[in-house]
Amino acid sequence: MAEAISPITRQVTIENKEIGSLSVDYRLEDVEDCLIYDRHGVSFPFKTLYRDRKSVIIFVRNFLCYSCKEYVEDLSKIPKEALEDAAIRLVVIGQSAHHHIEPFCLLTGYPYEIYVDPERSIYQKFGMKREEKFTDSAQPSPHVKSGIFMGQVKSIWRAMTSPAFDFQGDLHQQGGAIIAGPGSQVLFSHFDMNRLDHMPINWLLQLAGVQQTLDFSDKPTIIHV
Template identity: 60%
Template sequence: MAGQGAPGAPLPVTRQVGARVRPLADAPVELRDAARRLVVDAAGKAVPFGSLYRERKAIVVFVRHFLCYACKEYVEDLGKIPKTFLQDANVRLVVIGQSSHHHIKPFCTLTGYPHEMYVDPEREIYRMLGMKRGEASATSVQSPHVKSNLLSGSIKSMWRAMTSPAFDFQGDPAQQGGTLILGPGNEIHHVHLDQNRLDHVPINTLLQLAGVQAVNFTNRSPIIDV
């Protein structure tokens, strides 16, 4: 299991992976503080981060910036998770970016992502949870959900920046993301902080940890909710 070290060595916080349930009161103070910070939806409505997992378990994916090609392709595959799979398991799926909320709808349209999405425009929660800035080497990591290579992906990202109505990177390009599985209530099941743009947790691993049915990503046919 990722995060295991030598016998007796403590597990690094940045690599805690597993269905380990801990009361929020026993969690690092940073996570308790982050629960009170606000995230913003596509309509500009602000809600406390902790409200996203208060009533039921939630998979929460923090992405880098909305022009990141790796994030785009990862979110495209998150969008292939049928809503019925999440409903049957009573689990929410939430993506959080770090741009203005005005970029949420275009990004959902671009990726075909139909689930919940918010932004943390000032990156307060990113900082509180220890998500790093800068990028560790990606040579030993390959996300199964990213199809573009660095060159082609970077060109696509730059083109989208140049052709968007407002020329910006829709977030800090140096900011890394991470993934948590939280709730219901004050429970922590899984924490992973990305070290680089390809360091995503495989989606079916997240689904397994959250008790959600796995998805066959080899079938590229679009999923249609009836």
């Protein structure tokens, strides 16, 4: 019988690529009854995402954010079979109104579950950061291809040309990622310091139990390890 692995309850920092020393200071019980909404505006409790199976849950800044768009575009490249083999659920949560979900999925090609927390209740109770902090030692996200200037221009242009002119969420809110379930256990958490501080997707997948590595440099290539 394989040795039991203790839950990971510390953040991974992008700066040093190591397990950090920041302990998780929240409980899933604090957010389990917060409502999230699907693309049709139907609400249900947050706990339904992880109650019965392990879930990788990624919180994005806003749907107009260029870095979030490019990160979710890479999430869309994950083969369905990789998730099914590891028996995990992949979920993206935004903080806009629900009617922005469908256009964002069409834009990014994202085929998996996506919901919104328009009141930012879960973001706030998890203590996710507002505003941004950049450090000299921070490594650029491997999933963001645009520079900050051109990325911001693209975000503003999308806002100006969208049917409803808004920024689809709080511009100052940062996101993060957790691996949770089944039940109320948090296996891993990472809260973003800035728009480029995403948890590398391969790291998330491997921590969740996916036995494959994806190459996001061009077309997704499966490398068995």
